[in-house]
Each structure stands twice: as structure tokens, then as C-alpha cells.
Amino acid sequence: VKDQNLELISSLSNQFVAEELAELLESTPPKERSVLWSAIAAEIQGEILTHLNEEVRANLLGELETHEIVEITEELAVDDIVDIAQSLEQKEQIEFVESLGEENREAVQMVLAFEENTAGGLMSTDFISVRADITLGVVLRYLRQLGDLPPSTTALLVRDRDDHYVGSLQLRYLLTHDEDSEVHEFVDQAVPAINVYTSAKEVAHLFEKQDLIFAPVVDDQNRILGRITIDDVVDIIRDEAEHERMASAGLDEDEDIFSPPSRSAKRRTFWLGINLLTAIFASIVIGLFDASIEKVVALAVLMPIIASMGGIAGTQTATIVIRALATGKLGKSNSRSLLIKESTVGLYNGLIWAVLTGAAVMLWFQDWQLSAIFATAMLVNLLAAAFAGAMIPLILQRMRIDPALASGLMLTTVTDSLGFFVFLGLATIVLL
Amino acid sequence: VKDQNLELISSLSNQFVAEELAELLESTPPKERSVLWSAIAAEIQGEILTHLNEEVRANLLGELETHEIVEITEELAVDDIVDIAQSLEQKEQIEFVESLGEENREAVQMVLAFEENTAGGLMSTDFISVRADITLGVVLRYLRQLGDLPPSTTALLVRDRDDHYVGSLQLRYLLTHDEDSEVHEFVDQAVPAINVYTSAKEVAHLFEKQDLIFAPVVDDQNRILGRITIDDVVDIIRDEAEHERMASAGLDEDEDIFSPPSRSAKRRTFWLGINLLTAIFASIVIGLFDASIEKVVALAVLMPIIASMGGIAGTQTATIVIRALATGKLGKSNSRSLLIKESTVGLYNGLIWAVLTGAAVMLWFQDWQLSAIFATAMLVNLLAAAFAGAMIPLILQRMRIDPALASGLMLTTVTDSLGFFVFLGLATIVLL
Incomplete structure (x- = not known):
């Protein structure tokens, strides 16, 4: 990476998706990596961090001040902010979480309280849930009021009067059925609730087994705490298979290929x-x-x-x-x-x-x-x-x-x- | 598997998801496997076949008559029927496809015409597409008329007047926006069209890179032919990683662990x-x-x-x-x-x-x-x-x-x- 190219990179970086830039960073030896990183626009640095492997991410975070990390992660989903927090040293993690904006802080703290390799540590807390005994029309008015749904929402979570999870409501039913019908008529019980302490490996297995694209995470009382989406699970599935391959040679799958x-x-x-x-x-x-x-x-x-x-x-x-x-x-x-x-x-x-x-x-x-x-x-x-x-x-x-x-x-x-x-x-x- | 247990299995089999039964079959030595298979209700045999590994599936299919295969696959999605057809010997494959009901035959033939390991061989043809220049209200009426959407539909595909793919319309926009708005205002261009000849490996890489949950498959003129959903891609990602592991010991990842x-x-x-x-x-x-x-x-x-x-x-x-x-x-x-x-x-x-x-x-x-x-x-x-x-x-x-x-x-x-x-x-x- 030559100096005169940096401007070019900086202007090009908007045209790449974050995952491509993450791959580029992982493929770059350490010295050039720092230069490349600083040439990337701050707005997408946060998203890139979520795609990097453990060791590379930890190294890049080590070069940033806490307030910088807060700035570049501001726009991320809660589960992504948690991923990044988990890569920080304990002391820095506490400082980082305390510096977060009010709306994210509580959610991040809650997810961080769970082990990294459990459903709790993987979940996102930005789900939408509705009561089973209301009509589709009420749901529709509620959604219009919200104005927008969290990204990759394909179904709403349905709960009973006591906030227990009872199933999911596919968005497509809202489009094709009568507004006077009640939610419980269309509740899909095929999507199982995942206990918050379930291991990541079991979560992945469950997603594969049932071809899920999302699943709710519940506590021991079956109350909804969050949701897990397939994109996080794909990473787990890949890591699992890689783990075996790398472990057989005594290697760690999280290793940066350009470690010192x-x-x-x-x-x-x-x-x-x-x-x-x-x-x-x-x-x-x-x-x-x-x-x-x-x-x-x-x-x-x-x-x-x-x-x-x-x-x-x-x-x-x-x-x-x-x-x-x-x-x-x-x-x-x-x-x-x-x-x-x-x-x-x-x-x-x-x-x-x-x-x-x-x-x-x-x-x-x-x-x-x-x-x-x-x-x-x-x-x-x-x-x-x-x-x-x-x-x-x-x-x-x-x-x-x-x-x-x-x-x-x-x-x-x-x-x-x-x-x-x-x-x-x-x-x-x-x-x- | 004892004889007296067969009835029990048969009654239990309704409580397992198909993937669990598929795993059970793969975990069972050949003799017991045939017995177990025949104890499973015909209604779910088709779905189970889609979850089995190549060798086990081919063996079980070898024991069935063509008309039996047609019966048990009747309710499956087109891409799953294609998977099963691909496991048949060429002569049987032709016979099987010709015996299919009218509504599936053409779609299966079209997908079968593409190589197994390409986007064309992976795609499903049950997508819904709408024109970019109509209003959300028209789309909603159209969907209500259809009555139901294909499974795992999270977005509609949007095309221009000449049937070229222009982007996708997330179902959630239909719920939260004014009926007089036009489709093109909400078209999401983040979901890239995949050329029908793209290799399965590249498809998987693209899904991982962009965290996709579906993508349209197009021909060389950018006209929509079908869609690929994340559940098929998860299988490819797992197979890819397994391939490396097995190949390093000179093994084939499609091998039945209980081969003779x-x-x-x-x-x-x-x-x-x-x-x-x-x-x-x-x-x-x-x-x-x-x-x-x-x-x-x-x-x-x-x-x-x-x-x-x-x-x-x-x-x-x-x-x-x-x-x-x-x-x-x-x-x-x-x-x-x-x-x-x-x-x-x-x-x-x-x-x-x-x-x-x-x-x-x-x-x-x-x-x-x-x-x-x-x-x-x-x-x-x-x-x-x-x-x-x-x-x-x-x-x-x-x-x-x-x-x-x-x-x-x-x-x-x-x-x-x-x-x-x-x-x-x-x-x-x-x-x-």
C-alpha cells in the first residue's frame, strides 16, 4: 500500500461492502494493515470490526481510544456492539460500556452478562413482540406507528398475557389475511424458543436441523429476552467446522494469518x-x-x-x-x-x-x-x-x-x- | 431395532422433525436402516430424503419404485424435488421427472438443466415478483388474491417493464408505508442478482459476505429465473468446510459412515x-x-x-x-x-x-x-x-x-x- 494510493482507497472504500474490506484487512500483513485501516471512513469501521476474526479485531481495537470505539460503533445493532465489547480487555470493556449512549448501554450490559458462547451472548435485543389475543388490524396499526422494523425482521414474536413466548407470526400473514382475524389463529409454533443458556453449538445445530432463519431467546420462565438471526448462526457453523480442521494440527481457528x-x-x-x-x-x-x-x-x-x-x-x-x-x-x-x-x-x-x-x-x-x-x-x-x-x-x-x-x-x-x-x-x- | 418397537417408532416419528429422523437414519447401520425407513410415515419420507447425505439418499432411493418416489415427493418444494432427482441414475431420473405432476414437471426440468453445483441447480422457482412502477396498494391486493406466499418469503422481487431484476421489496415496507407509494421508492438494491451459472461455492461466499437470507437468480439478460434461500446455502457452507477436512485424509464428504x-x-x-x-x-x-x-x-x-x-x-x-x-x-x-x-x-x-x-x-x-x-x-x-x-x-x-x-x-x-x-x-x- 503506497501513500499515493491511500486517497484512492479511501474513496473506493465506499464501494466495497464491509465484509470485503474485512477480508482485505485480514489478508494484509500487519504494517500495511494499520495504514489501510486508518484510510477507511470512520462510518464503516464499526461494521468492518464485526466481520473481522478475533485476533485481528482485538489488535485493531488495541490501537483505538475508548471514545473512538464508541463513535464508530454507535450505529451498530446491539449484538454487534456486544461482539466488539467482548474483544476488549476487561478494564477497557467496562470503560467502553459506560461510555455508550443511554439507549444501547442497558441492552449491551444485559447481553454481556451472558457467556459469549451461549444463546444469551449471541442474541440481539431489538425484537418486536405482540400479544396473541389482539387482531391483525391492531398489529398493523402498531407497526405503522413504529414506522420501521428492526433489520432482518421476518416475523413478529407472539406472547401471552404473562409475557410467555407462544410462537411467531410471519409477516406474510399480515399481508394476506383479514384484519379482524386474531393473532393466535396464525401463530406458527414451528419456531422453537431457545433457552438463554443454550450453547452456541447447540443453537447452530438447532438452526440447521429446522432450517430456521430466526429464533427467540427466552429465560427459564419462557419469557422473551431477545432473538437470534441466521447470519450470526452461519458464522458459528463455519467456525465449528474450521475448529476441527485447525485443531487437528494444533492450531487455533481465531488466529490471524499474519500474527507476528x-x-x-x-x-x-x-x-x-x-x-x-x-x-x-x-x-x-x-x-x-x-x-x-x-x-x-x-x-x-x-x-x-x-x-x-x-x-x-x-x-x-x-x-x-x-x-x-x-x-x-x-x-x-x-x-x-x-x-x-x-x-x-x-x-x-x-x-x-x-x-x-x-x-x-x-x-x-x-x-x-x-x-x-x-x-x-x-x-x-x-x-x-x-x-x-x-x-x-x-x-x-x-x-x-x-x-x-x-x-x-x-x-x-x-x-x-x-x-x-x-x-x-x-x-x-x-x-x- | 426390534420388531415390537416398529409401531412405537412409527407413532413417534410424527413427533420428530424430519432432519432428526434423517440424522437417525444416517446413524443407523444399513440393515436396521431399511427397517427404520419402512416404519416412517410416507408423508414425511420425502422431506427426510432432502436432509440425507448423498450416499445414504441414493441407497434408499434405489429400493423404491419410481411411482413411490413421485408420491413421497409430491408436497416438496421444487428445489428439494430437484435434489432428489439429482441422486437418481440418469435413466431413473428421466422416468421420475416424466411421472411428476404437471405443475412441478416443467419447473423441475428447468432447474435440472443446470449443473448441480451452480446457482441454477440450487434455485427454487416459486418466487413472487412485482413491477417497480405499481403502488404498494396494488401489491397488497395482489398478495391477498394469492392468499399465501411461498415458504420463507421475506421479500418480493422487483422487476422493470422488460422483466429485468431491479431489486427487492422487503415485506416489512408493505406493512409500514402508505398504500399510494410506489414500489420503486422502497426498492432495496443491496441484494445482488446471482447469475444462473455462478458456482455454488461463490453463491455461499456471497451470502456470507453480505449476510443475505435470499437472493434472486437471473439469466445473462438479468431476467429473474428463481431464488436461492439461506437454508440451502447453510448446507453448502458446511459441506465446503467438511470437504477440506475429509479431503486431507483422502476421504469423500458424501460418504455414508455405514458404507459396506x-x-x-x-x-x-x-x-x-x-x-x-x-x-x-x-x-x-x-x-x-x-x-x-x-x-x-x-x-x-x-x-x-x-x-x-x-x-x-x-x-x-x-x-x-x-x-x-x-x-x-x-x-x-x-x-x-x-x-x-x-x-x-x-x-x-x-x-x-x-x-x-x-x-x-x-x-x-x-x-x-x-x-x-x-x-x-x-x-x-x-x-x-x-x-x-x-x-x-x-x-x-x-x-x-x-x-x-x-x-x-x-x-x-x-x-x-x-x-x-x-x-x-x-x-x-x-x-x-
């Missing part, structure tokens, strides 16, 4: 450290058989193949199991069936590859004993890999450890160590 | 075969140095550690790069910055782990030369892993090969072979 290298290195070093322990364990297994390797050096040449094939086969099974667990498709009732199915796949693959690789070893080393040992170890390791690939995520899930995070390394430990042990062990017995 | 083991084994065997080639390549590298290993067997004990650490470090970088490519955050302009950043992370991690593991080798084998060689190989391999982890997905993307699918194996080939080569090569020069 020292910070990235520090985060990843932990994961490399854990991996080192598992690799050392495999080395110790090899060390048990150093006398055999000294006599038959072909063992050292061939052993990584067994470990590698086991690793791949196990990862395939584990990936399927982790995915099925995350989407709720795997539970107590069917995990045994899946274990049997995956072990059978492991047996098939073990047999295929034992025969093929055994033949290849025979051709390479002209030694039928070595070939038989290799084939046996391959069979055992592919079978064990499938079994471990299914069992490890299931056990971790039961222990309430995130299977996406820990399965990979534990599985590699099993496939490497067992592969080396069976191959070198058999060789020691047979060849020496 | 022989079919699963056949699919996975291809991937294991490719991996075998890369593993053999690494073995050949080791074979070059068999004389060295024979003399210093500690080399065989330690070499897997170097390969393993390189594999993990490279995977971390590759995961970030693949994600950034998929979300469009990485392009020509910033790929050099990212390459430099990731290489710097590799250098930091290389230095940290060279020192730590070098010290550990010193303690274990009491050999400073071996320790120095190990540390150097670790540094080189971690640095190379970061570089390769960033370069490989970028090159694959430029070659139009799916980086999610091929990066992992190519990366392992580099980190294994190079790790073995540097470590054993250095050892051969220094120790022998």
Missing part, C-alpha cells in the same frame, strides 16, 4: 513439544531392537513404511469418527457397529496391502522371511490403526477431551510404536 | 497406495545410507523423530495456507508475505527444537557429534517444512489441483525424505 512470527512460533511450539514426546516413545521402541537393526539393516530401511501406512489408515478412520461425533451422529447405540465396520475395513486394507507390499519386499530384498515378516507387520498395524482410529476419539469424547485436538497425536503414537514393535520384534524372533 | 466395509476399503485403498509410493521414496533415501546405519545404529533410532517433527510443523503451515486459499484470503498480492512469515516461524521453531533436542540426544547417547548432527538436521527440516507447507498448496492451487486433497501427502514426502537425507547424509560425512 514469534507469537505463532510460541503457540505451535507447544504442539511440536507434545509430538516430540510421542516421537521419542517410538524411538525408544526402535532402540529396544538396535542389535537386530545392526545385523539386518534392511529393517531400518523398511520400518518407516509400516508406520506411515498405519498412520494414514488410522487417520482416515479417526477423521470419520470425529466428524460423526461432532455432528451428533455417533453415540452409545451405534458406536459398536461403527467400530466393527471400521475394523473390517482395516482387515480388508491390511490383507490387500500385506500381499502387495510383501511381494514388493520380496522383489527388492530377495528374502522370503523378511517379506513374510513385513507382510505380517503391515496386516497387524493396519488392523490396529483402524481399531485405534475409532477407539481413541470415542474414549476422548467420553473423557470430555476435544477429540479433534488430541486424537491425531495419540493415534500416531499407537501406529508408529506398534508398527515398529511388531515389525522389529517379529524380525528379532525369526531372523536372529 | 468392502466399498469403504476400496475407496481408501487408493489413498493408501499413493501414500505407499511416498513412503517407498523415503525408504529408498534411507537405503542410500545403509552402510552408515550398520555402523551407527543410533541413526536408525533417531531418524523418525526428525521426520515426525518436520511433518507436524509442515502440516501446521499447510493447514493455515489451505484455509486461507479456500476463503479467498490468500492471493498473488500477499502470498509472498505469508511465505516469509511462515518461514520465519519455521526458523524460530527450528532453532528452539534444534537446541532442545540436541541437548536431549547428548544426554541419551553421550556423543556431541551425533548431537550436533541431529540438531542441524532438525533445524534444516523444520525450516524446510514451513517453506514446503506454504509453497505446496500455493503451487497446487495455481495448477488447479485441490490443495486440500493433495498437499498432505506431498508435504510428508518432502519432510520425510529430506529429514532422512539431511540427517543420514550429515552423519555419513561427519561420523564415518
